[in-house]
Amino acid sequence: MGVQEKTVRTRGMKRKKGYRKKVSWREQWELMLIMLPAFALIFIFCYIPMYGIVIAFQEYVPGAPMIAFDGSTRWVGLKHFMDFISSRTFPRLIRNTLVLNGLNLLFGFSIPIIFALILNEVKLSRYKKIVQTASYLPYFISTVIVAGMVLSFLDTNGLVNTVRRMMGLSVKAFNMDPKAFPVIYTVTNVWKSFGWDSILYLSAMSSIDMNLYEAAKMDGANRAQQMWYITIPSIKPTIMLLLIFAIGGMLGTNTDLILLLYNPATYETADVIGTYVYRDSLLGGRFSFGTAVGLFTSVLNFTLVFIANKVSAKVADYSLW
């Protein structure tokens, strides 16, 4: 057993730092030239427009230059940030955002892995393909339709309530119940995307060396053991990669879906930063406020990625950097 584990370990893990010699300058240039197309495009299309962030610190009006040196720009410093943080709804927005994302992290993250692991064990190859194709279909259906479908299922005369009625339970308007919202949101989200999210794991599993399994079989490992000692360690870098980014998305939510599923009755658990900014932007002319809130969440998210990466490097020996 131990032997296989080690074989797996050595692949996919970074080499110890001491092993690394700096490459020669000639090689360095060669490598940088190879990188150039990608990095140049990123620089042009991502970095050049980044000056737009400054409007978070001003009272921006469309049509005006974002950075003017003639004094026409109205700088307001951190005013928009303060407005947001000190607003009376702020604690609730943060709480809801974290709760919905926490749930999503718990289920939306683990279910694709579990699904991929189980699918990987299916030996009927045609069946496997069909299941996989089916699993990722919901990803293609526009959020508007999915939300409409979910609401009609949960409707007082929809599928769920029909079943409840047959079981002798009372009919409930789930879409108006703040307690039900996190569940509805999480289930819809997971349903829509778990198949799609599992693609990456399946692809990672496909690259596992079959010899490892055979050796394990020789050692008498059963299927569950093989899964635990070979498959999971092999896809660990992929898991860590996705986990780090999932944690770095803690303050962003699937705003489109929430907007379609929530209503004032469920604000209590459904109103998140994204939806609040959306409603605020309907007032018009709130570019600066929107940008400030966006920047606020970006900074926090980026910090989270950073921390997650540090932890991952320590605990799981996987690091982005």
Added chain:
Amino acid sequence: MAKNTQIKSHVKNGSRAFDVFCVLFCGMVCLVTLYPMYYVFIMSVSAPEAVNSMSVFLFPKGFQLDSYAILFKDSQMWRAYGNTIIYTVSSTLLILITSVLGAYPLTVSGLRGRKFFVTFLLIPMYFGGGLIPSFLLINKLGLYATRWAIILPSAFNIWNLILVRTFFSGLPEELRESARMDGAGHLRILFQIFLPISKAVLAVVSIYSIVGMWNSWFNAQVYLPSVDLQPLQMYLKRVLVQMSVDLSKLNSTEIADAVEKMFSATQLKYSMIIFTTLPIIFTYPFFQKYFIKGVMVGSLKG
């Protein structure tokens, strides 16, 4: 697969039960996930009355193909189809190239400034300048209202680049080292040694890009004012937007037209979804074969 028989003799009952469980579980999943697409389909062929009352759940109620007929007759729609194919194919190929080229050097141990490069990649994933500066840039570059405004900003994808990098760094370092010994340049190592064994990740990146591009509309909304160059998703979106107009915000002279539009869109949106997603669904199995079977990386080692 031949080894299966061998294993059965080892741990018979447990394994068979496990197999059955896996198959059943996947069958359940299949049902749950096939349903929405099926739902959209039966809505698209049901009688409009049933669609309006949203009473279609298991079987179509009534049958008609009128909404498909409307779509088929729309020449703008076919042009949009063509546009989407152009955008999808070109940006997918470009993304493959940029991701591979961008990712490889980051996996060479001893590269100077690796931390800087990775940070350079990560920052734009979280910070962006927003709509207006991007628009001004596209405008300055002379790309506004051209196809390039869609293709160039989508010629790279940082997430895909990171995926490829993660995959490459999982490949055995010896592969590269031995090639270096033979005096091979990095570009050659990349194309001749790394890429052939990276089909799985390339397939994933392709799927991600194809689907991403096929479903994208935002850049088109901002950079393409003329309908002639717009992709398919803009059409779908137009239908969905008509549905969701807030009637209470309209005045009495506008409301009757809006209601008319809303009614015509109720069913159209379903046939539109079927129509726009079918091609993309059928491309999937093509890429699937590259990673579902399993490429035996290990066997190449020797």
Added chain:
Amino acid sequence: MRKRMKTTAAVLALTLLTAALAGCGDQGGQSSSDSGQSSPESQASNEKSSDESQPSDQGQPAQSGEVHKLTILGPDPGNQFIKYEEREEYEVWHALQDMLAENGLELEIEAVPQDQYTVMIQTRMSSSSLPDIVNVSPIDDASLIAMGKQGTIQELSGLIGQYSNGNIERMYKEKYNTGYPLIQTSEGEIYWLTNLHKGNTYESKEVVQGLGIQIRKDWLDKANLEMPETLEDFTNALHTFREMDVNGNGQQDEIILVDCQTFANGLAQVFGLGNGIVALDTVNGKIVSPWYQDHVKDYFVYVNQLIQDGIIDSATVGSTDLQNQRLADNLVGSWYAYDGATYLDAYVTNGTEGVDYEPVFTLTDAAEGCVPWKEVETSQLVWDRYCITKACTDLEGVVKFLDMIYSEEYSDILTWGIEGKDFEVRDGMKVSLINSMTNEEKGAAKRSSGSPLWGGLLPRIQTSVDYPTKEAWEEQQRTENKSELKIQALEKGVDYKEWCPLMLDNFLAMATDEENETINRVQTGIQTYSDELCIKLAQGTASLDDFDSYLEELKELGLDELIAVQQARYDRFVQSQN
């Protein structure tokens, strides 16, 4: 390995090819590769070729011999039957071209699909490539004024004074007398002009479009009930609908649709409540909030009872999808709409015959001493915004264009179409010949007034008819397929005193910078809290016992500030009217 190399090479070649093809196709389609301008120009050049032929056809070039060329950017009106892209086939479009030619004007119009327009305009205004005239409706007042101050858009009052033949002022000051204060800043500057709409009058009284509760007349008949006049009658009717199962589907599922997350739902007005978080009390000339009004608690008690009785299906609150579903399924006994709306019956699509929604006008005796209000779309409407950008150099031409727009002749083709074909003048009153046609029929026959064809690209100046007698007006309404009950409701609305405007903005003078600042700061917070509270009180998940604490919270969120700001704006508006 060799094979692999080949594949790679092929892939590379294919990429370049596709990219190149994409580029080529692109250049083929575009007449110009000039930065940022290619589409507007190519579109404009199409436009030009059609327009240029116009003057020569007519053989009447402008008298001065000078042609003013103007560029316009606006949203494609997007009518699904009367299509802007088929405009050349409409006679009324050629009438517009003739009118332009007579005035020595030539337009290059860029029409952007409506769903893109908001984003498009926000970004385009930041660029340097702007057309002369832009529909800037998606941008709010405060931003527009700021843009005016920094010169992105031009101040108009000076231009109008210098070049105008007086049409613009005449239209705004004489015909649409409430319009000017709405487009004038406190310093007297004008940065944009608007659509103008005026409803019909009879006997010199303006016919307003009231909103109110509509009830299924066919169900009332079935249940042998009179049209309800008091709230009690109404409630009883709703109960009877259920008890009798008037839709005959075997279930007691007849409901009423009430958007109880807002106050603009008809029922709140029955209790004399305003129609928004702040609303205008026209009788006293005060801005009020329904939260402070007398019968607000009575209203919530009533709504809560309806929900408990199942007469309001709480699942439908705030969900258009589910509301439409209930309507389609023939479950809805009553909902809220324009009194004169004729499209409601079409919502019921499950094959039921004889669907007949009719307005109850308003219900009395909701509570002790309670006078019902009526939400009303006033006869004069001022909406959308059109401005002149800094890119415009032909100022004389642009004012000439605006003078043409704000003229009777333009208004006629926009509202009515072509005389003799689309409308006639009988006894000095205009009578439409195409009003009874559906849009589909109009589109097939290529007959339409200008409004659906180009409204929004060019301003809409909609005039009306002044009917000398009530009877003449009624006659006209009947030709538009309005039922007697609807006509009666509209008539009642004419004389009704306790009304509040649907578009409050049409009664508020333009906000100052500080006022905008306040509104922007407090509005979303109050809206969120108020919507949520409304629905919770209606559902009974929040208790009326704690009402004072809710008011505390609303004050904390800035409700009083908001009222004060809107009151100040209203006062300025009234002042400017005198």
